[in-house]
Amino acid sequence: MNRTLLKLRQTFIVFFITVIGFSQSDKTVIEIKNDDESPIISKHIYGHFAEHLGRCIYDGIYVGENSKIPNTNGVRNDIIDALKAIKIPNLRWPGGCFADTYHWKDGVGPKKDRPSMVNRWWGGVVEDNSFGTHDFLNLCEVLGTEPYLAANVGSSTVKDFTEYIQYVGHKEGSPMSDYRIENGRKEPWKVKYWGVGNEMWGCGGNMTPEHYANIYRQYATFMTDWTNSDGLFRIASGANVADYHWTEVLMRDIPKFLIEGVALHSYSFVEWNKKGSSTKFNEAQYFSTMQTALKMEELIIKHTAIMDKYDPKNEIALIVDEWGGWYEVEEGTNPGFLYQQNTIRDAMIAGTTLNIFNNHSDRVKMANLAQTVNVLQAVILTEGEKMLLTPTYHVMKMYTVHHDAKLLPLSFTSPSYEFNNESLPAISASASKDKDGVVHISLVNIDSSKENTLEIDCSNLDIKDFTGSILTSKNLQDHNTFDNPTKIQTTTFKDFKFKKGKLKIILPPFSVVILESK
Ligand code: AHR
Numbered sequence: 001m002n003r004t005l006l007k008l009r010q011t012f013i014v015f016f017i018t019v020i021g022f023s024q025s026d027k028t029v030i031e032i033k034n035d036d037e038s039p040i041i042s043k044h045i046y047g048h049f050a051e052h053l054g055r056c057i058y059d060g061i062y063v064g065e066n067s068k069i070p071n072t073n074g075v076r077n078d079i080i081d082a083l084k085a086i087k088i089p090n091l092r093w094p095g096g097c098f099a100d101t102y103h104w105k106d107g108v109g110p111k112k113d114r115p116s117m118v119n120r121w122w123g124g125v126v127e128d129n130s131f132g133t134h135d136f137l138n139l140c141e142v143l144g145t146e147p148y149l150a151a152n153v154g155s156s157t158v159k160d161f162t163e164y165i166q167y168v169g170h171k172e173g174s175p176m177s178d179y180r181i182e183n184g185r186k187e188p189w190k191v192k193y194w195g196v197g198n199e200m201w202g203c204g205g206n207m208t209p210e211h212y213a214n215i216y217r218q219y220a221t222f223m224t225d226w227t228n229s230d231g232l233f234r235i236a237s238g239a240n241v242a243d244y245h246w247t248e249v250l251m252r253d254i255p256k257f258l259i260e261g262v263a264l265h266s267y268s269f270v271e272w273n274k275k276g277s278s279t280k281f282n283e284a285q286y287f288s289t290m291q292t293a294l295k296m297e298e299l300i301i302k303h304t305a306i307m308d309k310y311d312p313k314n315e316i317a318l319i320v321d322e323w324g325g326w327y328e329v330e331e332g333t334n335p336g337f338l339y340q341q342n343t344i345r346d347a348m349i350a351g352t353t354l355n356i357f358n359n360h361s362d363r364v365k366m367a368n369l370a371q372t373v374n375v376l377q378a379v380i381l382t383e384g385e386k387m388l389l390t391p392t393y394h395v396m397k398m399y400t401v402h403h404d405a406k407l408l409p410l411s412f413t414s415p416s417y418e419f420n421n422e423s424l425p426a427i428s429a430s431a432s433k434d435k436d437g438v439v440h441i442s443l444v445n446i447d448s449s450k451e452n453t454l455e456i457d458c459s460n461l462d463i464k465d466f467t468g469s470i471l472t473s474k475n476l477q478d479h480n481t482f483d484n485p486t487k488i489q490t491t492t493f494k495d496f497k498f499k500k501g502k503l504k505i506i507l508p509p510f511s512v513v514i515l516e517s518k
Helices: 003-025 077-085 095-099 133-143 159-169 175-182 209-221 244-253 283-310 343-357 390-400
Strands: 027-032 048-049 088-092 146-151 195-198 233-240 263-270 315-326 364-370 379-381 386-389 417-418 424-426 427-433 438-443 451-459 466-471 496-499 502-505 513-515
Touching: 003 427, 003 438, 027 427, 048 315, 077 315, 077 379, 077 386, 088 095, 088 195, 088 496, 133 159, 146 159, 146 364, 159 209, 195 209, 209 233, 209 244, 209 315, 233 244, 244 263, 244 283, 244 343, 244 417, 263 364, 283 315, 283 343, 283 417, 283 424, 343 364, 343 390, 343 427, 390 427, 390 438, 390 466, 417 451, 417 502, 438 451, 438 466, 438 502, 502 513
Parallel strands: 027 451, 048 088, 048 364, 088 146, 146 195, 195 233, 233 263, 263 315, 315 364
Antiparallel strands: 379 386, 417 424, 427 438, 438 513, 451 502, 466 513, 496 502
């Protein structure tokens, strides 16, 4: 064969391989299973977290009864409405690190008589205790959400803890129920979720897991469900990220009759010691943030494997009660207040993390985004009378369709998002069927520049068509501001076709999409 012919033949082969290669790999095929055995995605996975930190409670949720800003018992009405719209299923309070310095008795009774304290973890500001247990539990009632009280173990006593449980839950005739009634609340509240300390490996007391496991056993022994309902849900302070030894010791040393949940905390960031701006970041920083965010799946798998060993019947839940993006504070704000903006990058963290939780809802029964208002990956930001909803808020709203729906497991191999010789799965997905039989598929494409084509085989589900909604923007750094609070919001998504049970979708770069069956 002469050189020209050889060259031609090689070119043809390359062309052939490229064309065939493309036709096989330019679309990602997703299998969707209609599995009767699969779990219900607990709505509590969509929980939130409000700490006495910076402007989350004061000058955030709570502006005081005398504020000009429209409020109900001091809580902003616009925040109440916004949180109701995303159906927040539970709210964790009062910390965080603050919880193990908090003495609940300082926050009940007439506000003018409440003692002050210094918030030693967050900016050293004076906490006047004007937002206390009554304020919080009444707010939960207004929101129709379940309270999750993180109680003080690090700097308090078993007596104080058990009195707290009696104060909120005992009907009448006991010292603590009488104290509550004297403070203006006749009926007990129903508080099911109790955190037994927070981050006991760190700000909760710098304990070893062995020491904490013993302390936990002691506290849990005296926790009584005074409401005579279905029992308290006791949550042990869990591991920091990949501290598998912590989970191992807790699962090994705490008897099952004393525990319902083990926590886990994991945040997403560029580098812990060099977090970078929340809005001015480059692709390398975006990529690193997504690397830590997607790590959540490995963490859940590995912590679950340890739990499976000690709890093969899956009776103890994994509770990811702190997660979210963590950057440097906004310029000019108190570094101890953790106030940061929220961009499309945060929507990517939210969408992918919630898909991970959905897909592991057999063990993950609850989670709490840190934090609700003005702190870390907030769903709401405020400035004086103004309020804005962040991209993360919109993702939370889109995903309400998965609350208490049955998981439909998916199987697929994601295309890669490549950057600087490293790669991440570009596509994240989860699906569920709600009690009315409506199927929802949530899809995220984290790629910073490439759209991805997906084909979802829905032939084993009885679906006639789909409708769609999308959250995206021109740039990853885009965010809502007080001058332009609706720059990023959910819009209708139409870039899909449904034919003969196959759903073909073109997913734009950095987008979150929800498809709903008709
Ligand atoms: O969410 C902010 C802080 O992060 C919490 O107070 C603490 O539990 C964690 O380290």
